[in-house]
Amino acid sequence: MPDSILVVVEQRDGKLNRVSWETLTAGQALAAATGWTLDAAVVGKEVANLAHEVAAKKVQRSYAVESPRFEPYTPDAFAFGLKQFIESRAPQLVLMPHTYQVRDFVPKLATAMGRTVISDCVGYKKEGDKLLFTRQMFQGKLAADVSFAGPPPWFVTFQNGAFRGDKVETGASAAPVETVKVELGDGVVREKPQAMFKEAKQAVDLTQAEIIVSVGRGIKEQKNIELAKQLAEALGGEIAASRPICDSGWLPMDRQIGSSGQTVAPKLYLALGISGAIQHIVGMKGSRTIIAVNKDSEAPIFEIADYAVVGNLFDVVPPLIEEVKKAKAGS
Amino acid sequence: MPSANGRQLIYTDAFARPLLETASYVELFLKILVGMKQVPQKDAPLKLNESGTWIREDVSYEVNEPDAYALEEALRQKEKHGGEVVVITAGPARAQQVLREALAKGADRAIHLEDTAFVGLDAFNTARAFAAAIQDESFDLIFTGLQSDDYGYAQTGVILAELLGWPHATIIMQIEKKDAGIRVKRELEAGYFQFVDMPLPAVLTIQSGINKLRYATLIGIKQAKNKPLRKVAMADVQSSLSGNLQKIERLYVPQKTKNTEFLEGSAAEIAKKLVDKLRNEVRVL
Numbered sequence: 162m163p164d165s166i167l168v169v170v171e172q173r174d175g176k177l178n179r180v181s182w183e184t185l186t187a188g189q190a191l192a193a194a195t196g197w198t199l200d201a202a203v204v205g206k207e208v209a210n211l212a213h214e215v216a217a218k219k220v221q222r223s224y225a226v227e228s229p230r231f232e233p234y235t236p237d238a239f240a241f242g243l244k245q246f247i248e249s250r251a252p253q254l255v256l257m258p259h260t261y262q263v264r265d266f267v268p269k270l271a272t273a274m275g276r277t278v279i280s281d282c283v284g285y286k287k288e289g290d291k292l293l294f295t296r297q298m299f300q301g302k303l304a305a306d307v308s309f310a311g312p313p314p315w316f317v318t319f320q321n322g323a324f325r326g327d328k329v330e331t332g333a334s335a336a337p338v339e340t341v342k343v344e345l346g347d348g349v350v351r352e353k354p355q356a357m358f359k360e361a362k363q364a365v366d367l368t369q370a371e372i373i374v375s376v377g378r379g380i381k382e383q384k385n386i387e388l389a390k391q392l393a394e395a396l397g398g399e400i401a402a403s404r405p406i407c408d409s410g411w412l413p414m415d416r417q418i419g420s421s422g423q424t425v426a427p428k429l430y431l432a433l434g435i436s437g438a439i440q441h442i443v444g445m446k447g448s449r450t451i452i453a454v455n456k457d458s459e460a461p462i463f464e465i466a467d468y469a470v471v472g473n474l475f476d477v478v479p480p481l482i483e484e485v486k487k488a489k490a491g492s
Numbered sequence: 493m494p495s496a497n498g499r500q501l502i503y504t505d506a507f508a509r510p511l512l513e514t515a516s517y518v519e520l521f522l523k524i525l526v527g528m529k530q531v532p533q534k535d536a537p538l539k540l541n542e543s544g545t546w547i548r549e550d551v552s553y554e555v556n557e558p559d560a561y562a563l564e565e566a567l568r569q570k571e572k573h574g575g576e577v578v579v580i581t582a583g584p585a586r587a588q589q590v591l592r593e594a595l596a597k598g599a600d601r602a603i604h605l606e607d608t609a610f611v612g613l614d615a616f617n618t619a620r621a622f623a624a625a626i627q628d629e630s631f632d633l634i635f636t637g638l639q640s641d642d643y644g645y646a647q648t649g650v651i652l653a654e655l656l657g658w659p660h661a662t663i664i665m666q667i668e669k670k671d672a673g674i675r676v677k678r679e680l681e682a683g684y685f686q687f688v689d690m691p692l693p694a695v696l697t698i699q700s701g702i703n704k705l706r707y708a709t710l711i712g713i714k715q716a717k718n719k720p721l722r723k724v725a726m727a728d729v730q731s732s733l734s735g736n737l738q739k740i741e742r743l744y745v746p747q748k749t750k751n752t753e754f755l756e757g758s759a760a761e762i763a764k765k766l767v768d769k770l771r772n773e774v775r776v777l
């Protein structure tokens with residue numbers, strides 16, 4: 162059997178998570194680079210229809226890996242069930258999106274197989290026969306190329322946005338779909354999850370805002386939030402924040418931008434004293450224009466900024482408020 | 493109430509001070525291990541080492557942020573239920589600072605896997621080293637931060653759970669002791685949460701913001717000096733380790749993908765330039 166790549170896509174309530182297409186794009190690129198074949202797998206209670214959806218893409222085979230115990234999701238069921246499945250197919254490389262669900266079970270799965278995961282990768286390189294996976298380190302300040310030093314299967318998870326989901330190739334004809342039932346005994350699942358819920362009703366819908374002024378820990382103290390609010394007001398925009406600001410209760414939770422908050426794409430996103438951790442960036446990188454003010458010239462936020470100001474926000478913001486007011490009064 | 497593993501223990505008051513030194517009652521209490529890591533300070537400028545595979549070690553360090561929340565949560569659970577909080581770290585001598593701070597905040601004792609070589613272990617081997625170092629202990633719970641600010645693998649806690657054969661839950665924002673086990677609140681994507689019930693012992697990875705951090709008191713800092721700190725050498729755990737399963741081939745400053753325009757000048761000049769951009773390019777004024 163030739164070497165193969167297995168992409169495990171993610172579904173919830175009978176719908177594929179969109180990030181699944183990104184991972185498939187990554188799988189297709191890696192298959193082209195290595196000459197290995199590409200298979201995909203959907204995991205769930207009854208997921209044959211989703212496996213058919215995936216089979217329309219350029220893959221060799223699409224699996225529906227099923228057990229009644231996959232619903233609701235638990236790390237015990239997923240690790241145990243996928244271990245059986247992966248051992249039976251023996252792929253060289255197993256790819257998954259770096260979602261909250263995957264990061265919950267994949268280290269367990271790999272450990273149960275005596276293997277390792279290179280997690281949260283943003284790309285790959287092929288140098289000679291060697292595959293390297295690129296991941297951010299030190300909160301995005303540095304990047305590392307990481308290789309596998311042990312036997313396959315090699316597990317890799319890709320960060321949200323690392324590949325283009327809309328670039329996934331369609332197959333010439335639909336790939337065969339195979340349903341694989343895995344056996345999960347009575348004692349396997351120890352966690353009892355309850356239904357998912359949202360905390361409080363959101364008072365503001367930042368997704369509709371055209372201008373967002375967002376503050377990070379660089380604002381230093383609660384009372385300084387006022388300064389950012391004045392700028393937001395002058396611009397006619399909304400105030401938002403990074404997670405630590407909302408954790409501290411300086412702004413309400415519904416103003417948090419990022420993977421555990423809101424995802425926004427305003428015309429203008431003005432980041433004040435935000436370092437640009439990936440969990441923040443996923444929530445705002447779709448903004449049409451990003452302006453960042455940060456005193457650290459190497460802050461990762463500058464990598465995605467259109468306009469950058471390296472400096473102290475307390476020096477820059479007050480004159481900016483005045484200039485904006487002047488411009489508005491004059492227009 | 494008898495605890496699951498029927499350990500003998502001492503009744504404690506609300507502040508976990510022993511009430512009956514010699515009592516041998518069996519009680520519901522929690523023995524919690526907290527995995528903590530020392531990482532470069534958030535604002536520390538990082539320089540690459542000569543081989544370009546790691547940073548130069550001459551930076552200032554601090555405790556990994558979510559680990560601080562994990563410790564705080566352990567201390568709060570102990571204050572509620574009684575028990576013991578033990579902190580563990582792997583790293584060179586400098587990492588002892590993290591343990592000292594934890595002891596000053598109220599942890600009862602510490603375990604230091606002390607060797608520079610621990611810095612280079614992958615998550616699999618770090619977890620194995622921890623498992624080996626605690627094999628004679630019996631914890632009800634192990635907390636770790638959900639990921640580290642340096643590697644950011646988000647794996648060590650989950651791997652440790654699997655090595656011990658325990659259930660786990662990640663990205664935890666609340667923990668409640670129940671008659672049989674615990675109920676935890678998991679953070680999910682996009683503002684969703686979920687409660688999960690699970691038996692003990694278990695491993696939980698803790699999210700920043702789960703609680704409000706305390707400061708060490710002067711008395712705490714003084715008391716910390718007399719609290720037990722057990723050192724574990726690389727040689728003590730070596731037989732449990734393997735070669736790393738993954739290897740950092742090179743570390744580098746990431747390439748910019750966007751054409752960023754840097755605006756320079758005095759604050760007043762920058763303000764003018766920004767307004768010009770807002771008006772003529774971004775067109776929001």
Ligand SMILES: Cc1cc2nc3c(=O)[nH]c(=O)nc-3n(C[C@H](O)[C@H](O)[C@H](O)COP(=O)(O)OP(=O)(O)OC[C@H]3O[C@@H](n4cnc5c(N)ncnc54)[C@H](O)[C@@H]3O)c2cc1C
Pocket residue numbers: 376377378379380402403404405406417418419420421422423433434435436437438439440441444454455456457460472473474475534535638639663
């Ligand atoms: C599972 C998970 C989910 C997460 N979800 C989210 C999320 O939804 N949203 C989110 O934001 N984060 C989230 N995070 C946290 C994220 O990883 C970062 O910790 C967080 O975004 C950092 O916030 P910050 O940039 O405000 O703070 P820091 O990283 O501390 O950055 C502060 C910045 O301010 C700069 N600065 C300081 N003083 C000044 C000054 N006077 N003038 C100008 N600049 C200054 C500094 O140079 C620094 O770059 C999540 C993390 C995890 C693990």
